[in-house]
Amino acid sequence: MTARATAGARRHRLRPARILLYVMVTLLAFAWLVPIVGAIIASFRPYAETIRAGAFSWPHTLTLDNYRNAWSQGDIPHKYLNTAVILFPALVFTLFFSSMVAFVTSRYSWRFNVLLLSLFTAGNLLPQQIIIQPLFQFYNRVPLPEFLSNSGKLNGSVWGLILIHVAFQSGFCTFVLSNYMKLLPKSLNDAARIDGAGVWKQYWQIILPLTLPALAALATLEFTWIYNDFFWAVVLEQQGADRPITSSLANLGGQFFTDDNLIAAASMFVALPTLIVYLALQRYFIAGLTIGAEKG
Amino acid sequence: MxxxxxxxxxxxxxxxxxxxxxxxxxxxxxxxxxxxxxxxGLAHAQVEIGKASGELTVGSNYSDEVPKSGLHAAIEAFPNKNVTVKLNEVDHNTFQENITTYLQNPDDVIPWFAGYRMQYFAAQDLLSPIDDVWASGLADHMSEGFKLASTGEDGKLYFVPWTYYCWGIHYRPSVFKEHGWMPPTSYEELQTLAKSMQDKGIVPFAFGNDGRWPAMGTFDQLDFRMNGYQFHMDLMKGKEKWTDDRVKNVFKEWTNLLPLQQENPNGRTWQEAASGLVSGDCGMMTIGNFVGQAFPNGDVSDLDFFPWPEMNPEFGTKTIEAPIDGWLLAKSPKNPDAARELLLFFGSAAGQEAYLAKDKSVIGAATDIDKSLFNPLQQKVLAAVSAAPTVTQFLDRDTNPEFAANVAGQAFADFLADPSSIDSILDDMQSQAEAIFGG
Known part of the structure; x- marks a missing residue:
């Protein structure tokens, strides 16, 4: 058999495999879409129709009532604001602090570099549930002045939530940013130092602007991660009205009965900001997922 | 020594x-x-509505529309306008799961359950006794049974009964009428009825156990009908053994009932099961009155129930499962006077009538409440509960919460998945019960 014949045969033999692949991919896509499409359809149907005809029946009535009710009963605008008050400071502080650690560990050779980096990376691996009990007790014992916290404690204040987000997210960000900064030539610092730039100037004016692509990618990723938090807010914020949107979705459900169609509509409101961020900043999102993959 | x-x-x-x-x-x-x-009584002044003032924090696990509007109406009706009530609204499920952390920074007035689950926190010194509230008029319009359900292990009162509902076998009268069926008065009649439903292609019992609590309702009915109130409560408190022949008989009977219930209940929510009742695919459902909330637009005009029929002549139908919801006072409230006044009001007919005007799925605990406000279903609940000398709360309220959630819920789900392994399931339950209740 000649080489060409083998190649041709292989192309022929591949055809059923390729069909199988398409079938598989289509089935998988379908399986992933069922719950999402199901929720979207449910969100436009009245509950009375769903319970009479079943969740997978063909919809007869389409209405925006669920959205209207979810918006007012779930107090969605207020919950968006609660989330924003936690999310944006947490995002800024996380990126600011972790870029500083990354700068030091990547631009200076220091004896404890590796140890420090491992410490930050190890923090990533710690499950939240393990530290919640001591953290809660600790937060409950830290007093805060009234103007910073309604409860008079770190527990139940937005600061407590911002703090724990910064602590938990900076591990991953430090890891990613230090890898990225390592790729920048060392001579940049040397040149700056010769021109008389101090450490702060090297960080703020030379390295940080060059790290912007990585920061943008991380910002998009971190936005969705912090936004999606449910756990911290449920445990560390006792006032129902002050909880972020993810933790207050359940407010629409009752002791026994839950209007699933109403919850479906509210879920759409919850999902919307992350969808917008993803669609608008898709480019950075994908960059963010691969950014730490290569080691400098 | x-x-x-x-x-x-x-x-x-x-x-x-x-x-x-x-x-x-x-x-x-x-x-x-x-x-x-x-x-x-001099230790506490008489509680009298109208003296206190200032801000009062009240916890609420009434976050969904109907109960929320009811509670808002009740607070609106609170006559002391010098008190500003600040509500902390959290959904029922999250509130319950978070209760231990919540009780470390509680609101002054706390929503909770009567019976064991209240006693559990009272015994840990997390609540204030409110004997003075009871002495200031509450006792006059509460039944003895409700007073007992509000009493801690130390004999002090800690709880203000607010609303309750009951469990029973629910059905649609229009469906029964169409087929010429009558609510059964004995266990044999129930079985004949179920057979007749099966002959017509109707599943006798709608059944869902997603969340692992609905099946507890069926267990409770079978256990106190077959073995009586006292045995059931002793079993709940760890004083009787799950390996007892009487418990085994309950599961033997339940195994006989399984073909009459919807299959594979563990993956079905009670609401999905209830939709079978609504559509007419299922004939009956052992559930609480709240099943009416799952009816289209909450319309309960075609909903009725009968108590689980007698299975043992010794115990008849003397026991009913009627969980009571109500209010507690925190250990160190910031505004104790206002809190006591509100508790007194919540325990009164006036407070409960304001709530019931919005929420028709429960009835008020005060005996002097205006019964003309009740719809026919509520009237039946009142009659059924008044006719029963002994009242249980529900398995997960009558026993240690940890035992209910982690042991009993799992065990019943395992039984429903594989009824033949019941002996090893019960052995396992007993050893875990001994670990939790201290042998």
Whole structure:
């Protein structure tokens, strides 16, 4: 058999495999879409129709009532604001602090570099549930002045939530940013130092602007991660009205009965900001997922 | 014996006295007060609505539309306008799961359950006794059974009953009428009825156990019908064994019932099961009155129930499952006077009528409540509960919460998945019960 014949045969033999692949991919896509499409359809149907005809029946009535009710009963605008008050400071502080650690560990050779980096990376691996009990007790014992916290404690204040987000997210960000900064030539610092730039100037004016692509990618990723938090807010914020949107979705459900169609509509409101961020900043999102993959 | 060798005199309890010295002194002081003719009630002033003022924090697990509007109406109706009520609204499920952390920074007035689950926190000194609220009028319009359900292990009162509902076999009268069926009065009639439903292609019992609590309802009915109230409550408190033949008989009977219930209940929510009742695919459902909320637009005009029929002539139909919801006072409330006034109001007919005007799925605990407000279903609940001398709360309210959630819920789900393994399931339950209740 000649080489060409083998190649041709292989192309022929591949055809059923390729069909199988398409079938598989289509089935998988379908399986992933069922719950999402199901929720979207449910969100436009009245509950009375769903319970009479079943969740997978063909919809007869389409209405925006669920959205209207979810918006007012779930107090969605207020919950968006609660989330924003936690999310944006947490995002800024996380990126600011972790870029500083990354700068030091990547631009200076220091004896404890590796140890420090491992410490930050190890923090990533710690499950939240393990530290919640001591953290809660600790937060409950830290007093805060009234103007910073309604409860008079770190527990139940937005600061407590911002703090724990910064602590938990900076591990991953430090890891990613230090890898990225390592790729920048060392001579940049040397040149700056010769021109008389101090450490702060090297960080703020030379390295940080060059790290912007990585920061943008991380910002998009971190936005969705912090936004999606449910756990911290449920445990560390006792006032129902002050909880972020993810933790207050359940407010629409009752002791026994839950209007699933109403919850479906509210879920759409919850999902919307992350969808917008993803669609608008898709480019950075994908960059963010691969950014730490290569080691400098 | 070491106590005798110490230089300090031993505690009286070391010699078998139930009281310690401090308790004895308190008792002496109390006896002295009695002897002097001073009413003990003087320790607390009479609670009277209208004296307190300021802000009062109230927790609420009534976050969904209907109960929320009911509670808002009740607070609106609170006559003391010098008190500003600040509501902390959290959904029921999250509230319950978070209760231990919540009780470390609680609101002054706390929503909770009667019975064991209240006693559990009272025994841990997380609540304030409210005997003064009861003495200020509450006791006059609460039944003895409800007073008992509000009493802690130490004999003090900690709970204000608010609303309740009951469990039973729910059905649609229009469906029964169409087929010429009658609500059964004996267990045999129930089985005949179920057979007749099966002949017509209708599943007799709608059944869902997603969340692992709905099946507890069926267990409770079978257990107190077959073995009586006392055995059931002792079993809940760890005083009787899950490996007892009487418990095994319950599961034997349940195994016979399984073909009459919807299959594979563990993956079905009670709401999905209820939709079978609504559509007419299922004939009956063992559930609480809240099933009406799952009816289209909450319309309960075609919903009725009958108590689970007699299975053992010794116990008849004397017991009913009627979980009571109500209110507690925090250990160190910031505004105790306002909190006591609100509790007194919540326990009164006026407070409960304001709530019931919005929420028709429950009935009020006050005996002097205006019954003309009730719809026919509520009237039936009242009649059924009044007719039963003994009231249970529900398995997960009558026993240790950890045992209910982690042991019983799992065990019942395992039984429903594989009924033949019931003996090993019960052995396992018993050993875990001993670990939790201390043998």
């Amino acid at each position: 070491t106590a005798r060798n110490t230089h300090c005199s031993p505690r009286p309890s070391a010699f078998g006295f139930a009281l310690d010295r401090r308790g004895l002194l308190k008792g002496v002081a109390g006896a002295a007060a009695l002897g002097l003719g001073l009413p003990i």
